Amino acid sequence: MTELRRLIPNAVPHLAGNEWKYLKECLDTNWVSSAGPFVPRFEREMAACLGVPHAVATVNGTAALHVALRAAGVEPGDEVLVPTFTFVATVNAIVYCGAHPVFMDSEAVSWGMDPEKTADFLARECLVKDGRVVNRGTGRVVRALLPVHLYGHPCDVDPLLDLCRRYPIALVEDSAEALGAEYRGRRAGADGLLSCLSFNGNKIITAGGGGMVLTRDAGLAARVRSLTTQARGDALEFVHDEVGFNYRLSNLHAALGVAQLEQLPAFLASKRATAAFYQEALGGVEGLHVFTEAPWARSSYWMPSVLLDEARSRDVRALLRGLNADGIQARPLWRPLHLQPVFHLAQTYRLELAERLYARGLSLPCSVGISHDERQAVVDGLLARLG
Ligand SMILES: Cc1ncc(COP(=O)(O)O)c(C=O)c1O
Incomplete structure (x- = not known):
C-alpha cells in the first residue's frame, strides 16, 4: 500500500490562476463589497459558459435556490416536487418560501429525480383545476419541480421538461454540483425556467462562497435581481414594494469566481x-x-x-x-x-x-x-x- 504522509481531503479548493491578482485588484481599487466590476463580469462569463442570456450572482447556492423558487411563483402553502436524495439546502429553500416539499424517488442510472414516478404522481395523485396542479391528498397547489444534478451527473431532464409542458408547473434546476456537465450535448443546468449554481468551497469552482441563478427570461432575471437586493425599486430613493433579501455576492467573492471560471x-x-x-x-x-x-x-x-x-x-x-x-x-x-x-x-x-x-x-x-x-x-x- 502506498504510504500516506498526510490527510487526503475530500474536495478542497485549487487556487492556481488569477485569484491573487484579481483579489488585489479589488483591494487596490476599493471595490470590496456588493458593487464592483467583478460581479457583472462573473455573471456575464457564467451566462456565456452555460449558453443562457441572464445570470444573477448570489451570496450562496441556497440563497440562489430560495430566490429562484420565489421567482418561479412558489408561494406560502404551495408544494414543490423534489428528490429526497439530495443535500438539505435544496429542500430548505422550499421551506424558506413557506412551501412544502413532496419527496420523489431517484432513478438508477443518473441517481436524479425519477421522471416516471414523478409523472405517475402528477397523473394519479393530482388534478388540474383552474389552471393549477392540485395535490388531491393535501389540496395544495403543486407549483414546481426541483430536480438536482447529483454528484456532477445530469439528471434525465427531458421527461421532466415534458411534464412542465403538459402541466402548469415550473422547472427549477438545482445545478449546484454539476457545473460543466452535459445532458444530450447541452450544458446541464441550462434547460429549466431557472437554474441554480453553488460556488461553495468544495464545488467544481469556488468563489469562497457564492451562488448564481441562470434563466433565459429577462423578466425573471430582473425579479431575481430585485429579490437579492432588498427589492429596492429605485436606484436613488429607498423605495421597497415587497420584502426582499440581502443576497448579493461581493466583488471580492466574484473576483475569485472569475479567476476560477477561467480554469x-x-x-x-x-x-x-x-x-x-x-x-x-x-x-x-x-x-x-x-x-x-x-x-x-x-x-x-x-x-x-x-x-x-x-x-x-x-x-x-x-x-x-x-x-x-x-x-x-x-x-x-x-x-x-x-x-x-x-x-x-x-x-x-x-x-x-x-x-x-x-x-x-x-x-x-x-x-x-x-x-x-x-x-x-x-x-x-x-x-x-x-x-
Ligand atoms: C445539491 C446542492 N444544492 C444546494 C447546495 C447549496 O449551496 P451553498 O452551500 O452554496 O449554499 C449544495 C452545496 O452546498 C448542493 O450540493
Whole structure:
C-alpha cells in the first residue's frame, strides 16, 4: 500500500490562476463589497459558459435556490416536487418560501429525480383545476419541480421538461454540483425556467462562497435581481414594494469566481481523470459498482462515488469510519431527506431506490489538485478496508 504522509481531503479548493491578482485588484481599487466590476463580469462569463442570456450572482447556492423558487411563483402553502436524495439546502429553500416539499424517488442510472414516478404522481395523485396542479391528498397547489444534478451527473431532464409542458408547473434546476456537465450535448443546468449554481468551497469552482441563478427570461432575471437586493425599486430613493433579501455576492467573492471560471476546462479534466482512475482501478472489483455516466450524459464528476453490493451494504458505515481513520476523507452519500427528523412529516411518493443508494454508497476524495499517488492511496486504502 502506498504510504500516506498526510490527510487526503475530500474536495478542497485549487487556487492556481488569477485569484491573487484579481483579489488585489479589488483591494487596490476599493471595490470590496456588493458593487464592483467583478460581479457583472462573473455573471456575464457564467451566462456565456452555460449558453443562457441572464445570470444573477448570489451570496450562496441556497440563497440562489430560495430566490429562484420565489421567482418561479412558489408561494406560502404551495408544494414543490423534489428528490429526497439530495443535500438539505435544496429542500430548505422550499421551506424558506413557506412551501412544502413532496419527496420523489431517484432513478438508477443518473441517481436524479425519477421522471416516471414523478409523472405517475402528477397523473394519479393530482388534478388540474383552474389552471393549477392540485395535490388531491393535501389540496395544495403543486407549483414546481426541483430536480438536482447529483454528484456532477445530469439528471434525465427531458421527461421532466415534458411534464412542465403538459402541466402548469415550473422547472427549477438545482445545478449546484454539476457545473460543466452535459445532458444530450447541452450544458446541464441550462434547460429549466431557472437554474441554480453553488460556488461553495468544495464545488467544481469556488468563489469562497457564492451562488448564481441562470434563466433565459429577462423578466425573471430582473425579479431575481430585485429579490437579492432588498427589492429596492429605485436606484436613488429607498423605495421597497415587497420584502426582499440581502443576497448579493461581493466583488471580492466574484473576483475569485472569475479567476476560477477561467480554469474550468482544466478543473473538469482533473475531475474526469480522477473518475477514470477510480473506474480503471475499481471497475472490476467484485462487490463494488463505480458510478459512471449514462450514454446520454457527460458528467463533471464533481464527486466520484461507488456503491457496494446490496449484500455488503452493512459494511459501508464501518468502511467510511475506517477510511477516515486512515486519513482518506471518504464521504457518505446524501442521507435521504424524508429520513431527517426535520422533514419526517413531509409527503413521500413510492420511495424505493433513494434509501438503498444512501445505504450502499460513498464518495471518494477528488480535489482538483489531487496527485497520482493520492489517487492510488485512495484505491489501495479502499481495497485494503474492503478485505
Ligand atoms: C445539491 C446542492 N444544492 C444546494 C447546495 C447549496 O449551496 P451553498 O452551500 O452554496 O449554499 C449544495 C452545496 O452546498 C448542493 O450540493
